[in-house]
Amino acid sequence: MGQLTASNERVPADSKVSGTAYTNLVVATVGFALTFWAWNLIAPLAGEFDKTLHMSSFAQSFLVAVPVIVGSLGRVPVGALTDRFGARLMFPLMSALTIVPVLLLIPARGSYGALLAVGFFLGLGGTTFAIGVPLVNSWFPASKRGLGIGVFGMGMGGVALSGYFTPRLWKHGHDLPFWVMAIALAAYTVVSFFLLRDRPDRVVPTASLASRLGRAGRLRVTWELSALYAIGFGGIVAFGVYLPTYLKTWYELSATDAGTKAAGFALVTVVFRPFGGWLSDRVHPAVVTCWALAVTALFAVVQAFDPALSPVGTIAFMVMAAGLGTTSGSVFALVAQVTPVAQVGSVTGIVGAIGGLGGFVPPLVMGAIYSAKSSYSIGFMLLSDLALAGAVYAIGRMRGIRPTATD
Numbered sequence: 001m002g003q004l005t006a007s008n009e010r011v012p013a014d015s016k017v018s019g020t021a022y023t024n025l026v027v028a029t030v031g032f033a034l035t036f037w038a039w040n041l042i043a044p045l046a047g048e049f050d051k052t053l054h055m056s057s058f059a060q061s062f063l064v065a066v067p068v069i070v071g072s073l074g075r076v077p078v079g080a081l082t083d084r085f086g087a088r089l090m091f092p093l094m095s096a097l098t099i100v101p102v103l104l105l106i107p108a109r110g111s112y113g114a115l116l117a118v119g120f121f122l123g124l125g126g127t128t129f130a131i132g133v134p135l136v137n138s139w140f141p142a143s144k145r146g147l148g149i150g151v152f153g154m155g156m157g158g159v160a161l162s163g164y165f166t167p168r169l170w171k172h173g174h175d176l177p178f179w180v181m182a183i184a185l186a187a188y189t190v191v192s193f194f195l196l197r198d199r200p201d202r203v204v205p206t207a208s209l210a211s212r213l214g215r216a217g218r219l220r221v222t223w224e225l226s227a228l229y230a231i232g233f234g235g236i237v238a239f240g241v242y243l244p245t246y247l248k249t250w251y252e253l254s255a256t257d258a259g260t261k262a263a264g265f266a267l268v269t270v271v272f273r274p275f276g277g278w279l280s281d282r283v284h285p286a287v288v289t290c291w292a293l294a295v296t297a298l299f300a301v302v303q304a305f306d307p308a309l310s311p312v313g314t315i316a317f318m319v320m321a322a323g324l325g326t327t328s329g330s331v332f333a334l335v336a337q338v339t340p341v342a343q344v345g346s347v348t349g350i351v352g353a354i355g356g357l358g359g360f361v362p363p364l365v366m367g368a369i370y371s372a373k374s375s376y377s378i379g380f381m382l383l384s385d386l387a388l389a390g391a392v393y394a395i396g397r398m399r400g401i402r403p404t405a406t407d
Contacts, residue, residue: 017148020197021139024087025148027195028132031091032155034188038098038181039071039125040162041105042115045170045177053112063112066119068237071126072356079130079349080209080216083342086198087135091128096189098125102182106175129156129352134345137336138199143281146333150277153329157270159240160263203342216346221338224398225331226351228289230358231390232327235296235383236269237359239321242366250376251309261314268318269325276329285337286399288330293391296323297384304380323387328355334398 042049043064050060082090101121108114132152140148169177205212216222243265247258280288296319303316331351339347366379 017140017144021148024139024196025136025151027192028087028091028135029152029155031095031188031192032128032132032152033158033161034181034184035095035098035125035128036156036158037125037162037166038102038185039067039122040159041102041122041166041177041181042067042119044163044166045109048167048170049109049115052110053115055112059112063115063119066116067122067126068356068359070120070123072123072353074123074127075130075352075356076213076346076349077209078127079134079345079347079352080212081345082131082134083205083212083345084209086202086204087131088193088196088198090131091135091196092189092193094124094128094131095185095192098122099182099185099189102178102185105178109174126356130345130349133332133335133348133352135196135198137344138202138341142337145336146277146280146285146329147274148277149332149336150274150280150329153273153277153332154270156236156273157266160266160270163259163266164263205342212343212346213350216343216350219339219343219347222347222350224393225335225338225347226354228293228334228390228394228398229328229331229351229355231293231386232289232324232331233352233355234358235320235324235362235387236266236328237356238362239265239317239324240359242362243317246366246376247309249370250306251313253309261317265317265321268321269328272322272325273329276326277333278329279326280330280333284399285330285333286394289327289334289398290391290395292323292326292330293387293394296320296327297387297391299323300380300384300387304377304384306375306377327390338398 046055046060046064049055049063055063078090078094101118101124104118105115105122108118132155133149136148136152137145166177169180207215240262243262244258247253247261253261276288276292299316299319303313303320307313307316332348335344335347335351362379362383365382366376369379370376
């Protein structure tokens with residue numbers, strides 16, 4: 001016999017993971033990576049578009065930001081819709097819808113206004129995170145849920161895949177990256193429709209979308225988790241956006257070398273995200289979050305003293321990447337522990353949205369500080385302070401939270 005958790009979910013007593021659960025995890029992770037690749041199609045090609053459009057620095061930054069902002073905010077309604085209709089419908093649907101803006105990039109690339117409009121709808125690709133988390137959460141027992149969600153989170157590596165492969169495909173044909181992505185998404189749409197399965201006993205909310213989002217928004221834990229995720233995943237996004245600029249400006253690296261080192265940073269975050277989930281299955285995720293953020297804070301202080309890039313600076317960035325990646329995995333292990341099953345999608349949507357948006361504040365701050373002081377040290381000290389505050393809050397407040405009953 002199974003037992004009921006505090007969130008009214010029946011979990012097998014032996015906590016074994018079924019073959020169906022692993023199938024769902026693999027299919028969802030592949031879909032997450034593909035849609036995130038599509039979500040990031042514009043950023044690697046912005047320089048190529050600029051050769052024709054002659055954009056200002058702000059215009060180029062805004063073009064890159066539009067799909068990211070829309071994708072982050074779109075997780076809120078998509079997560080709530082996943083609670084209602086299930087991932088078996090939502091994953092193929094969002095994958096199929098993403099094909100449209102991907103193909104529209106072909107005629108739109110000659111017009112800045114058209115690119116902005118298409119970029120808005122390309123944000124659909126960034127919403128699938130809020131579909132996969134409740135799916136994996138429902139299939140994996142509590143003792144293995146952190147690892148499951150952490151492995152799914154590796155799909156964020158789709159952004160790094162896009163950064164590497166999209167420019168190379170472009171060199172072989174300016175339409176090629178968009179056709180390749182569209183075909184991959186179409187194939188995935190069919191495969192996911194036949195392979196993905198929602199749990200037969202999943203809790204289906206009956207309240208309206210607005211009502212469910214309102215309930216999720218009224219949960220204090222939603223905003224506490226959002227704040228921690230904004231530090232962890234927001235830090236990853238921030239470094240992904242700004243690290244190449246920092247390395248070129250401060251260490252005078254070439255664009256290629258800076259991009260390669262930034263890709264290494266991204267790879268470390270992807271690897272350590274499932275590690276954070278796995279460790280959270282063995283140690284309370286609040287404790288994992290605390291130590292991961294504390295390590296991040298320590299090495300942010302090290303980098304604030306502007307060490308030589310080799311070896312101290314490189315070590316500092318790699319350790320910060322590991323800390324932020326671990327935090328991203330442990331925070332969503334915490335989501336699974338303290339959120340009612342029927343509201344996981346809604347809460348995931350809000351937390352994921354805040355985390356994504358949190359990545360756009362640090363680059364602005366770092367750029368402003370450098371413009372005013374010709375130094376990045378203050379920015380890294382601010383990162384240290386923020387990470388340390390998150391570490392203290394995680395261990396002091398989040399460790400004592402217990403799951404709330406579902407409505």
